[in-house]
Amino acid sequence: MSFGAISVAGGLPVWVPVVMSLVVYAGSAQFSAVGVLLAGGGPLAAAATGLLLNTRLAAFSLAVAGILGRGWPSRLLGAHLVTDETVAFALAQQDPGRRRAAFWLSGCALFALWNVGVLAGALAGTALGDTAVYGLDAAFPAVLAALVLPALREDASLRRAALPGAALALAVTPVVPAGVPVLLALAGLLLHRGGARPEGRPA
Known part of the structure; x- marks a missing residue:
């Protein structure tokens, strides 16, 4: 419900979170993409942010590929x-x-x-009015922080990758369009993937 409510209360029409949930169906990607849009970023920046956050699903898909069926319709669904x-x-x-x-x-x-839940939240969000009154303007950053903090606590190499990305995003925020700093912060993931694996972790 929170995704629909915050999206609509932030200024998006009801159909945007509803259609996004039907077509995208990826919580972290949806929250991040809408966060970029509400911050003033463009659709391309929002889509790129969501896609980068959801790259982990490629590995998940390989893990369950054998149980999805053989035909294209069942595999796509x-x-x-x-x-x-x-x-x-x-x-x-x-x-x-x-x-x-x-x-x-x-x-x-x-x-x-x-x-x-998204539909119910979106309908409820129309009655919230100004999100700043309820502190909901901080909801998207809080959700994104909740998504990444557990991984940062558990993985030292990921922390090392996140620091340069965060520093770069902060440095360019005053001079680039909204949404671009988020994409630049994700550049730290390239360091994480290209760097050495933690000791004892198999390739």
Whole structure:
């Protein structure tokens, strides 16, 4: 619900978070993209930010590729339902049939619940008015921080990658269009992927 409510209260029409949730269906990507839009960034910057944040799903998709089916329709639909949760539910099962059932059941249920929640939140958001009154103008930065802080605590190499990206974003914020600093901050991920792996971690 929070995604729909904050999006609409921030000034977007109701249909934007609703359609985005149906078509994109990726929580962190949606929050980041709408955050860029509400900050004044353009659609391309918002889309690029969301895509970069969701690159991890490529590895998740490979992990469950064998249970999505052979035909293109089922594989395309299954790819749309790949999330952290559906992959976790599927891989927790030992039997291939149970894996397939767990993926599709959890995927369909979560997709329905997420979109119903976004619609309800978007409709409620029309009544909120000025988001600054409730402190909701800080909600998107807070959500993004909540998404990245656990990873930063657990991975020293990721912290080393994040620091130059954050410094670069802060340095260019006064002189570049809104949304661009977020993209530049994500450049730190290139250092993380290209650098040495932590000791003891397999390639």
